[in-house]
Amino acid sequence: MFFRERPVYKRQRETLYRLNETFFMLVLGIETSCDDTGVGIVDETRTIRANVVASQLQQHKPYGGVVPEIAARAHLDVIDAVLEEALAKAGLSLKDLDAVAATTGPGLIGGVMVGSMVGKALAAVQKRPFLAINHLEAHALMARLTHDVAFPYLLLLLSGGHCQLLLVRGIGNYRLLGRTIDDAVGECFDKVAKMLGLGYPGGPLVERAASQGNPRAFALPRPMLGRDGCDFSFSGLKTAVRTQLHGRTLTPPLVSDMAASLQEAIADTIDDRTRHALDQIRKENQGITALVASGGAASNACLRARLESLALEKGVPFAAPPPSLCTDNGVMVAWAGLERFRRGESDGFDVAARPRWPLEEKRTA
Numbered sequence: 001m002f003f004r005e006r007p008v009y010k011r012q013r014e015t016l017y018r019l020n021e022t023f024f025m026l027v028l029g030i031e032t033s034c035d036d037t038g039v040g041i042v043d044e045t046r047t048i049r050a051n052v053v054a055s056q057l058q059q060h061k062p063y064g065g066v067v068p069e070i071a072a073r074a075h076l077d078v079i080d081a082v083l084e085e086a087l088a089k090a091g092l093s094l095k096d097l098d099a100v101a102a103t104t105g106p107g108l109i110g111g112v113m114v115g116s117m118v119g120k121a122l123a124a125v126q127k128r129p130f131l132a133i134n135h136l137e138a139h140a141l142m143a144r145l146t147h148d149v150a151f152p153y154l155l156l157l158l159s160g161g162h163c164q165l166l167l168v169r170g171i172g173n174y175r176l177l178g179r180t181i182d183d184a185v186g187e188c189f190d191k192v193a194k195m196l197g198l199g200y201p202g203g204p205l206v207e208r209a210a211s212q213g214n215p216r217a218f219a220l221p222r223p224m225l226g227r228d229g230c231d232f233s234f235s236g237l238k239t240a241v242r243t244q245l246h247g248r249t250l251t252p253p254l255v256s257d258m259a260a261s262l263q264e265a266i267a268d269t270i271d272d273r274t275r276h277a278l279d280q281i282r283k284e285n286q287g288i289t290a291l292v293a294s295g296g297a298a299s300n301a302c303l304r305a306r307l308e309s310l311a312l313e314k315g316v317p318f319a320a321p322p323p324s325l326c327t328d329n330g331v332m333v334a335w336a337g338l339e340r341f342r343r344g345e346s347d348g349f350d351v352a353a354r355p356r357w358p359l360e361e362k363r364t365a
């Protein structure tokens, strides 16, 4: 790949990053919307130059979930060190960057403010464009870096706060096909993990426990199975787990069996809803290049395997970023920033941090 001149790209060639006499656009991304402080650096050849994530796991563990005030302080405490480490790993300095991106929503507002203020400050000091990134869009575009997926594709977004099926037609062009009407899938894993005494973070702990269990040990409901449309529901599943656990002692075999049964019920539901979305797309004669899964819960091996075989059955390629890029990280923010920047976009420093920001909402900036 070679550097292509673009109207937006006003910097002098001499100051661009140099590699084998070729010039590549470099973007740094900052992610602080939940409990991970992430800084990533990517270039336009889809190469990850740095990916540093500081987890706040230990700070939140005693509370069994993310405490917003603790999260915001923890981001503030480590952001400088994470930034320095990312630059050192990439062998770059701030002046080498062509743009700075940061998550400006949706998420826990204190953390989002920390990351977006740092991003704006870096961009202002270095006189570089700033890109305000929607966290969901960052998850949505990640597979374009890891698998070079072309538009349009069907996206299954499975994170701690969101569970959606979207037709990704282009950058900023999202059609919502279905979403959860109550809990998100990650939330369901997290809440059941708490009931099972597995602690926090729930998803990976349920997955580990499930590997020792029998997925047919407990008869759990499959919410929305066979229903029209592509919406999800997980709160009934969570309630069913609570009811079935009532009065029972949490022995390791019981915990493993329930974890496996829950994972299987979630996989069945997700398979059914995604199947509906694929069928709907086919009926509408809407061609897609791939089925893409992204977001923290898309790092679950059982869910990935089910989606992969569904895609195979439907004759659609399947793509999911590696688990470390499904969970929150700065690389996805940097990549979404790069995708927007190379289209000639940038945002003002007056962009506000947003706790809520639906992906399908049109951007006015």
Ligand code: KG4
Residues within 6 Å of the ligand: 034, 158, 159, 160, 161, 162, 185, 186, 187, 189, 190, 201, 202, 203, 204, 207, 295, 296, 297, 298, 299, 300, 301, 326, 327, 328
């Ligand atoms: O995308 P993410 O890192 O943060 C948000 O944007 O919310 O997703 C976090 C969610 C948590 O609910 C976590 O339990 C879930 O993803 N998760 C998993 C796994 N790893 C993370 N769920 C199931 N299995 C996993 N291996």
Ligand code: ZN
Residues within 6 Å of the ligand: 135, 139, 159, 160, 295, 296, 327, 328
């Ligand atoms: Zn996320």
